[in-house]
Amino acid sequence: GDDFYLSVQRGENKQQEPYEQQLIHLSNETNTPLVATNDVQYIEKEDAFVQHCLLAIKQGAVIKTGMATDGERYLTSPEEMKKRFSDLPEAVENSRKIADQCHLHISLDTLKLPKYPVPEKENADHYLRHLCLKGLYERVSSPSDAYIKRLEYELDVIQQMDFSDYFLIVWDFMNFARKKGIVTGPGRGSAAGSLVAYTLYITDIDPIQYGLLFERFLNPERVSMPDIDIDFPDDRREEVIQYVANKYGQQYVAQIITFGTFGAKAALRDIGKVLQIDSKEMENIIKYVPNKHGITIQEAYHQSFAFRQAVQASSLLKQWIAIAMKVEGLPRHTSTHAAGVIISSEPLSQIVPLQQGHGELYLTQYPMDVLERLGLLKMDFLGLRTLTLLEHICRLIQQQTGKTIDVRSIPLDDRKTYELVSKGDTNGIFQLESDGMKQVLKQLKPSQFEDIVAVNALYRPGPIDYIPSYIKRKHGEEKVSYLHPDLAPILAPTYGVLIYQEQIMQIAANIAGFSLGKADLLRRAVAKKKKEILDQQRNEFVQGCIDQGYDEGFANDVYDMIVRFANYGFNRSHAVAYSMLSYQLAYLKAHYPLYFYTALLTSVIGDEEKVSLYIYEARRKQIELLPPSINQSRYSFSVEHEKIRYSLAAIKHVGIAAVKAIVQERKKGPFADFFDFCVRLFGKGINRKTIESLILSGCFDEFGIERASLLASVDVALEHAQLVGPYVEEGLFSDISLKPKYVEAPSLSLEEKLMYEKELLGVYVSPHPTSAYRKVFRLDGVRSVMSVIREKTDFPVKVGVYIVEERKTRTKTGEEMAFFTVSDESGEMDVVAFPDVYRRYSSVLKKGTVRLLEGKVEVRKGKAQLVIRKADVPAMEALYVKIRPEHIASGKLFTLKELLQKYHGKTPVFLYYEQEQKMVKLTEEYDVALTDECIASLKALLGDEHIVVK
Known part of the structure; x- marks a missing residue:
């Protein structure tokens, strides 16, 4: 056809010349026209070396400065092309001819909303109304006029803006999620303020009950795309995205690309490696770049004298900086947007460039801001770990108890939940877990859901300053005052403290007579803090107040209050929705702690500190x-x-592949012993390191073989597995007598056992020496080692610990002092006893003993250590059993012996013989675990008055 050409290129690379002659010959023979082209890889000719450096970064190669490069791949001008192809003018003319045929019009800001496939004889508006009315009567049994009017108003706005299909699309994939048992969040952002979203089960927050505003979400006076972000469990989000892709077609759905760019330090490091600059010298120079987010090399050059001086040292370093500055800000790598998915009404290949994503979905080659300019609909499918946790807890409860928990139906006035939150017992609870938040909760003592909403909104830089006032007003310690009584209905729920953006809108509507749409525009405008906008808005607001009958001075005071809080105001819709998640988790922690902690621990596998905590x-x-x-x-x-x-997966050095292999093999039957395990897992990715970790963490303790002996037997077991393993599937070598014997070895000491457990598990699973003192320590106000390390507080602390190691030393003056390593059930820390303290307590501070230590925490080289001021021996809780003559005569002592052995533990037992008035301490083999079941059994045998714990 007329649009088929043979391309010829010319540059410094003379290797192309033989091919060019052949192309010219082919053109003449076949009457196919030539076209002059250039392989453009950069804009300016001078950028050739920079391009060469970028290719070297990509390939992990190095280059030498002054190295020759092909510098002809820049964007040449028409004159240069004519000169370059002066002997082939027709090829240049053909290039112009092709360019003239290219007509590209990119349609911007024109919405390309997909259409939802509604049932036959329906349209999107009618179908949406039908679903909303159905949902309203399901959600609210007897909806008042307020609900009906609000729903009609929202539907009218949605239809006028032509967004009915948008809401139907979201309703559809949320409906899919519900049918599949995928937990979804109660809401996110301003969408929680929509009654339409609530009736469609897109959100679970009743906007009328919580006083949320639709205009904060969709403003009829400011046309913009609705933005409904949906939270899904992070392990099930992909299911919903795949459903959407299947529903609308792979050509119409794509995930969004994001570009990671070269920052200042990354550009310097990458170009430095390519130019073979000494790594030590390079790092010494880079450290002079100020640690300031987003700083550029040029800014660093002007701000840091040391940096400026260092890079002037040689021509190579000057070139290094010059090239790094050109590379800085360029895309370095691509990744997939964490949440965004595009759904289009047209095949995406006709609108945006695409590439293959990680799964079946395409990935757009345009980033999000460009896609929005093209009018494409973006929806955020967010993976939220909290929902995964919530789903897991409810699943455990159902599996273990048969009880189905619907977190949307739990009571919001549960006393036990508020008691837990008021104690700051909020580890693992979404939004409430930080140390600072715990302190606020202890002072606030939330007694209603609104308190949790408020504290979630206030606990941020800026509004955090108003928390003390909020707390005092809640407890009646500070008077609640208003600029005018008419502000009370708006500010009374927050004790007169302006917290939410919606309150600003309500003030503008109630006091200045603004529509809620206009009030939202005011909120947006004043948040920008531009003087001309502030002045213009002030005039409108003050006039509105005057028209409503308020005086000018009051109007200005209210406007000043709005401006002051505009930056701090929080989206109430979002605060209510996310506080609901906080409350739901707190409720489950208060009522189902066993299942809460089981699921919580699973959610933090890989985070040793949190597992331990x-x-x-x-x-x-x-x-x-x-x-x-x-x-x-x-x-x-x-x-x-x-x-x-x-968990197996939480053991260090035991990877996911090993866990899968173990669990899969176990389906054929439990492992009979250590050798059986090694044989059956032969060739299935279980290496020596994994086996040793399993041994030292106690996985094989159930077989009754010492861990030291198992360790010594690893070589024997692996040799046996290599010999027998390949034939196991065929049923050969099943005779038990063929198994090797365990290698004998000295037992591990308690300290060694605990050390390995802490290293591999993050916690101790063998009975820790301090475990017998739990109750005593709790009553004595003892802190855990972990909490002391985490807080690094300068206040006096008391810990109950086991002394693992003692290292004596002498000061310069010859006085004796000591350093100790101590541990409790939570962890390990360093302790120091200076000479005066060590002299006083050296007889108490002995390795292998449990002691109460008091002192202050100091931080040295980033590590917390306790400086002892006092050491003591903890009082030991004991069980006292009164023995009467009839107990002996009836033979109950034999049953008592059996019970003590059944409930073996760490608490010593004393028998008091009433007739002889004699006290006898039983040997350690009769120490008991003081469980409720143990105490109840002993009382049932001998009578309540004969069993005493003190």
Whole structure:
């Protein structure tokens, strides 16, 4: 055809010349026209070396300065092309001819909203109204006029803006999620202010009940796309995205690209490596770049004298900086937007360039801001770990108790929940987990849901300054005052403190007579803090107040208050929605702690510090942790006999592939012993390091073989597995007598056991020496080692610890002092006793003993250590059993012996023989675990008055 050409290029690379002659010959022979082209890879000719450096970065290569490069791949002018192809003018003319045929019109800001496939004989507006009315009567049994009017108003606005299809699309994939049992968030952002969204089950927040404003979400006086962001469990989000892709077609749905760019330091490092600048010298220079977010190399050059001086040292360093400055800000790599998905009414390949994404979905090659200019609909499908946690807790409750928990129906006035929150017992609770937030909650003592909403909105830079006033007003310690009584209905729920953006809108509507749409425009305008806008808005607001009958002075005072709070005001719709998640988790923690902690621990596998923190907290609430078991443990933490079983995946050096192999093999039957395990897992990715980690974490303890012996037997077991493993599937070598014997080895000391457990699990699973003192420590105000390390407080603290190690030393003056390593059930820390303290307490501070230590925490080289001021021996809780003659005569002492052995633990037992008035301490083999079941059994045997714990 007329549009088929042969391309010829010319540059410094002479290797092309033989091919060009052949192309010219082919053109003449076939009567195919030539076209002059150039392989444009950069704009300016001088950028050739920069391009060369970028290619070297991509390939991980190095180049030498002054190295020759092909500098002809820049955007040449028409004159240069004519000169370059002076002997082939027709080729240049053909290039112009092709350019003239190219007509591109990119349609901007024209919405390309997809159409929802409504049922036959329906249109989007009618169908949306039908679904909303149906949902309204499901959600609100007898809706008042306020609900009916609000729904009609919202539907009218949505229809006028032509967004009915948008709401139907969101309703559809949310409906899919519900049918599949995928938990969705109660709402996110301003969408929670829409009654339409509530009746469509897109959100779970009743906007009328909570006083939320539709105009904050969709303003009829400011046309913009609705923005409904949806939270899904992070492990099920992909299911919903794939449903949307299947529904509307792969050509119409894509995820969005994001570009990671070269920052100042990254550009310097990458170009430095390419130019072979000494790495030590390079890092010494880069450290002079100020640690300021978004700083450029040029800004660093002007701001840092040391940096400026260093890069002037040689021509190579000058070139390094010059090239890095050209690279800075360019895309370095691509990734997928965390949440955004595009849905189009036209095939996306006709609108945007696409590339293959990670899965089946395409990835746009335009970033989000460009896609919005093209009028494409973006929807955010967000993965929220909190929802995964919530779903997991409810699933555990259902599996273990048969009870189905609908978190949307839990009472919002639950006393137990508010008690938990008021104590600051909020580890693991969304939005309420930080140390600062816990302190606020302890002072505030929330007693209603609105308190949680308010504190979530206030606990941010800026409004945090108003928290003390909010707390005092709630507790009646500070008077609540208003500029005018007419502000009371708006500000009374927050004790006169302006917290929410919606309150600003309500003030503008009620006091200045603005429509809520105009009030939203005011809120947006004053937040920008531009003087001309502020002055213009002030005039309109003050006039509006005067028209409503208020005086000018009051109007200006109210406007000043609005301006002052505009930057701090929080979106109430979002605060209510996310506070609902906080409350739901708090409720589950208060009422179902066993299942809460089990799911919570699973959610933080891989974060050793959090695993340790949550296990310690669970233990303080009398929830027992079972050690990892090769036959019982799963990938996740699990519930077993009302206790938490440690996860296989949470053991260090045991990867996901190993866990999968173990669980899969276990389906064929439990492992009989250590050798059986090694044989059956032969060739399935279980290496020596994994096996040793499983041993030292206690996974094989159930077989009754010492851990030291198992460690010594690893070589024997692996050799045996190599010999027997390949034939196991065929049923050969099943004779038990063929198994090797365990290699004997000295037992691990308690300290060694605990050390390995802490290293591999983050916690101790063997009974820690301090575990017998839990109750004593709790009554004595003892802090955990972990909490002391985390807070690094300068206040006096008391810890109850086991002394693992003692290192004596002498000061320069010859006085003796000591350093100690101590631990409790939560962790390990360093302790120091200076000479005066060590002299006084050296007889008490002995390795292998449990002691109460008091002192202050100091931070040295970023590490917390306790400086002792006092050391003491903790009082030991004991069980006292009164023995009467009839107990002996009836043979009850035999039953008592059996019970003490059944409930073996760490608490010593004393028998008091009433007739002889004699006290006898039983040996350690009769020490008991003081569980409720143990105490109840003993009282049932001998009578309540004969059993005393003190």
